[in-house]
Amino acid sequence: QRYNVAVVGATGAVGAKMLETLDKKNFPINELYLLSSKRSAGKELEFQGKTYTVQETTPESFEGIDIALFSAGGSVSKKFAPEAVKRGAVVVDNTSAYRMDPEVPLVVPEVNEADIKTHNGIIANPNCSTIQMVAALKPIQDQFGMSRVIVSTYQAVSGAGNEALDELRTQSKAFLEGENLEAELLPVSGEKHHYPIAFNALPQIDVFQENGYTFEEMKMINETKKIMHDDKVHVAATCVRLPFFTSHAESVYVEVNKEGVTADQFKSAISNAEGIVLEDDPENQVYPTPLSSAGKCDVFVGRIRKDLDNEKGFHLWVVSDNLLKGAAWNSVQIAESLIKNNWLQK
Ligand code: A2P
Missing domain, CATH: 3.40.50.720 (NAD(P)-binding Rossmann-like Domain)
Known part of the structure; x- marks a missing residue:
């Protein structure tokens, strides 16, 4: 059919x-x-x-x-x-x-x-940033339980649409030629102030809410709870736009419920999950980047480490093409x- x-x-x-x-x-x-x-x-x-x-x-x-x-x-x-x-x-x-x-x-x-x-x-x-994070966290929730997530994002400009990509191109060229940068769109079209994205980092994606978080951050917080069917998990997010075209990267800190989980167990949970590719080999400098993941449908995870002070805390780096899986x-x-x-x- x-x-x-x-x-x-x-x-x-x-x-x-x-x-x-x-x-x-x-x-x-x-x-x-x-x-x-x-x-x-x-x-x-x-x-x-x-x-x-x-x-x-x-x-x-x-x-x-x-x-x-x-x-x-x-x-x-x-x-x-x-x-x-x-x-x-x-x-x-x-x-x-x-x-x-x-x-x-x-x-x-x-x-x-x-x-x-x-x-x-x-x-x-x-939301694109939420999708790749919950995909990576699902096997962790299933196998070890999860009480808290703290995420900082490094997001590509394509998430803001074609006009934003044009703004990054124009500003990058102007910057390299020593000209003034004109910002008309980012961080958010229709806002009072605009800042250059080229050679910059903008800690605002979407509009600010009354609680001081941006709407993008609140999307990550609320959507994670809804998708993972867990109202109680604590989630905090800081969303940042960076001057590259494709793929969002995220530094994620997660606290599991189970005691005594090792980094190897954490890695093997991730590597067995559907749609997730583990690229984690510090000795050989293997980890995902926005460029290496662009054009691919999977979610890539690397840099898995156990927190040095919190026995139940883990750090990971999650990268995926925001226009594809996102x-x-x-x-x-x-x-x-x-x-x-x-x-x-x-
Ligand atoms: P159009 O090409 O006619 O502007 P982007 O996220 O890259 O900015 O793209 C937005 C997409 O949404 C474009 O395809 C755009 O079409 C479409 N779009 C914008 N406004 C409307 C509208 N009022 N009705 C239908 N499609 C719209």
């Missing part, structure tokens, strides 16, 4: 990776619809040797669609996801619009695939699971 698929935000940074992933994984597509805003309507995109014309997203775009992959911003999902569901489509939404809605499953298939089954037409794809691949995996398990019907 083959399915009618719509990609909303097909002209965006994640949209391009959605198409690449649908192709690479040989997704069973019957008809494909590429949707955007009015701006890109009429633009032509190639998919599997065929040319498709991008269309403006309207409620009627979803007539006859089985699966709609959304990645065009939260307001677009809020407006059009219910229209798609009304017309019988199942939506996999890559924005933050529905993630914390108790009616909407928030899924990383390696962690909580069974939650997909409870959907009412919308399944949310978590967005497009996780969404396509959810769509594959809907088909494989016969969960498309509500």
